[in-house]
Amino acid sequence: MKKLVLIGGGHAHVEVLRQFGRQRAPEAEITLVSPDRHTPYSGMLPGLVAGHYTFEQCHIDLQPLAAYAGARLIFAEARALDAAQRTISLNNGDTLTYDLLSINTGSTPIVNGIAGAMEHAIMVKPVAAFLKQWAALIERVRKGEAHRITVVGGGAAGVEMLLAMQHFFAHQTPRREVDYSLITDAPHVLAQHPRGVRALLEGNLMRKQVRVHSGLRVTRVAADTLIARDAQNREQPITTDAIVWITGAAPPTWLADNGLALDGKKFINENNYLQSTSRGEIFAAGDCATVAGAVYPKSGVYAVRQGPVLAHNLRAALNGQSGEALQTYTPQPRALALISTGEQHAIASWGPLALHGNWVWRWKDSIDRGFMGKYRDFPA
Numbered sequence: 001m002k003k004l005v006l007i008g009g010g011h012a013h014v015e016v017l018r019q020f021g022r023q024r025a026p027e028a029e030i031t032l033v034s035p036d037r038h039t040p041y042s043g044m045l046p047g048l049v050a051g052h053y054t055f056e057q058c059h060i061d062l063q064p065l066a067a068y069a070g071a072r073l074i075f076a077e078a079r080a081l082d083a084a085q086r087t088i089s090l091n092n093g094d095t096l097t098y099d100l101l102s103i104n105t106g107s108t109p110i111v112n113g114i115a116g117a118m119e120h121a122i123m124v125k126p127v128a129a130f131l132k133q134w135a136a137l138i139e140r141v142r143k144g145e146a147h148r149i150t151v152v153g154g155g156a157a158g159v160e161m162l163l164a165m166q167h168f169f170a171h172q173t174p175r176r177e178v179d180y181s182l183i184t185d186a187p188h189v190l191a192q193h194p195r196g197v198r199a200l201l202e203g204n205l206m207r208k209q210v211r212v213h214s215g216l217r218v219t220r221v222a223a224d225t226l227i228a229r230d231a232q233n234r235e236q237p238i239t240t241d242a243i244v245w246i247t248g249a250a251p252p253t254w255l256a257d258n259g260l261a262l263d264g265k266k267f268i269n270e271n272n273y274l275q276s277t278s279r280g281e282i283f284a285a286g287d288c289a290t291v292a293g294a295v296y297p298k299s300g301v302y303a304v305r306q307g308p309v310l311a312h313n314l315r316a317a318l319n320g321q322s323g324e325a326l327q328t329y330t331p332q333p334r335a336l337a338l339i340s341t342g343e344q345h346a347i348a349s350w351g352p353l354a355l356h357g358n359w360v361w362r363w364k365d366s367i368d369r370g371f372m373g374k375y376r377d378f379p380a
C-alpha cells in the first residue's frame with residue numbers, strides 16, 4: 001500500500017479528492033492534512049465580508065470530501081519537510097511518512113519583514129484567522145472604537161475587500177461612519193489590469209470617497225499609524241484605527257532549507273507535470289509553487305485548472321508511471337478576472353476588455369456557486 005499525503009485543502013487538492021472519490025485508489029492510503037475542516041474559496045471572500053454570502057456558502061467542508069475519497073483527515077499544519085527521509089512534521093507533534101507527497105498550501109500576504117506589520121495589521125490570510133479579526137473589527141466599529149480603516153495593497157483583492165467592508169458598514173443599522181484609505185506602492189490601483197478596468201475602479205473608489213495613496217511604500221507599522229515613503233523617499237505618516245494587509249503572494253516559509261528545489265522567490269520549483277524539479281515523488285499546485293519557465297499570476301483560477309492534472313498525475317505516480325503517462329499543465333495565457341465592487345455589481349477584466357454592471361456580478365455569482373456546488377453533497 002503506497003502512502004499519499006496531501007498537505008493543504010487548497011483549490012487543486014479539493015479536485016484531487018473529488019476525483020479519487022469518483023474513482024477510488026485501492027492501492028493507496030491517502031491522508032489529507034489541513035488546519036481547518038472548512039477550506040475557504042477566496043473568490044467569494046469579498047462577498048462574505050460584504051454580507052452577500054454565509055460562511056457555509058464560501059467554504060468547502062473537507063470532512064465529507066475526504067470521506068468520499070477514502071482519505072484520512074488530520075487537523076494540523078505542516079511545519080517541516082525532510083525530503084531525504086520522506087517525512088513531514090506537523091504542528092501537533094506527529095510525523096508522517098510518505099511515498100508520494102502533494103503540497104497545495106497557498107500563500108500568505110507579502111510582508112517583507114516590515115516592522116510592526118505582523119503585530120498590528122490584520123492579514124487577509126490565513127482566512128480563518130482573518131475572519132476572527134474581521135469579527136473583532138466589526139465590534140470595534142459598532143462600539144465606536146474604530147472610524148478609519150486602511151487597506152495596504154492595491155491589487156484586485158485589496159480593492160475588492162475594501163469596497164466589501166465599506167458596503168458592509170454602510171448597510172448596518174444604525175449606519176456606521178467609517179473613513180477608508182487604500183495604500184499601494186504601484187503608481188495606480190490594479191496596476192496589473194488594463195487601463196479601462198483601472199479607470200472604472202478608480203471612478204468607483206472616488207465616488208465612494210476612498211482615499212487612495214498610490215506610489216507609497218509602507219516601511220513601518222504601529223497600532224494606529226502607518227509610516228510610508230513616497231518616490232522621493234519622504235516619510236508620510238498615515239493615522240488609522242485598523243490596518244488590513246492584502247498584498248501579493250509570499251512563499252511558504254516552512255519549505256525553506258529542506259532539500260526541495262525552490263525558485264528565485266522561494267516558491268516550489270516544478271515542471272509541467274506539477275512535479276518538483278528536484279524530487280519526483282513530490283507534486284505541488286497553486287500559489288505555493290511555480291511551473292518553471294511559465295509566467296502567470298498567483299491566483300486561484302490557475303490552482304483550479306491544475307486540479308485535474310494533479311489528480312491524474314498523482315494516480316499515475318501511485319501506479320508507478322512516470323514521463324509520458326503524466327499529463328502536462330500549461331497555464332492559460334490570460335484569465336478572466338471578475339472584480340466585485342461591494343454592492344452586487346462587478347467589473348470584468350479580460351485582456352484589454354473592461355465590462356461592468358450588476359449582470360457581471362450575477363455572472364460571477366453563478367460561476368462561484370457552480371464551483372462550490374461541485375464540492376458539496378457527496379454520497380455517504
Ligand SMILES: Cc1cc2nc3c(=O)[nH]c(=O)nc-3n(C[C@H](O)[C@H](O)[C@H](O)COP(=O)(O)OP(=O)(O)OC[C@H]3O[C@@H](n4cnc5c(N)ncnc54)[C@H](O)[C@@H]3O)c2cc1C
Pocket residue numbers: 007008009010011012013033034035036039040042043044045046076077078079104105106107124126157158160161246254285286287288298299300301302303338
Ligand atoms: C480577498 C481575496 C480575493 C481573491 N479573489 C480571487 C478571485 O476572485 N479569483 C482568483 O483567481 N484568485 C483570487 N484570489 C487569489 C486566491 O486566493 C489564491 O490565488 C488561491 O487561493 C490560491 O489557491 P491555492 O489552492 O494555492 O491555496 P488556498 O486556496 O489558499 O488553499 C490553501 C489551503 O492550505 C491550507 N494550509 C496553509 N498552510 C498549511 C500548512 N502548513 N499545512 C497544512 N495546510 C495548510 C490553508 O488552510 C488552505 O486551506 C483572491 C485572494 C484574496 C486574498
